[in-house]
Amino acid sequence: MKSANCGCGCGVAVSPGREYRQGHDAKHKSALLNAAVGPDRAAAARARKAIASRGWDGHLAIREAMIAKAAAKKAGRRAAGGGAKAAGARPAAPAAPKPPARKRDTRTAGGGTLPDLRLASERTPDPAV
């Protein structure tokens, strides 16, 4: 049987039935995500197709949400008068007051609100879990 080359494009042969060399799927995914949100539209379209065909749409959605969040933050800072001083005074967005801390419920966490994109290290430690 003819062996194929690794799907990430590194040119290494992989065993039949396998798409990637071990660990290269993550490398490829990261590269595709970067290309999908990159400035090259043709490359982005190709990357998005590849992402969809591998079922990685969720990863792309998260990446896009993070970029949108960062862009909104940037735009808000600019609208606030262009001064980094004004934005630096308030690290957290005061617009949406957090509900009082209560037992985490995954049903309410996913219902209608934006997904929590913070890193685990940035979250308030939950000793109950």
Ligand SMILES: [Zn+2]
């Ligand atoms: Zn590879």
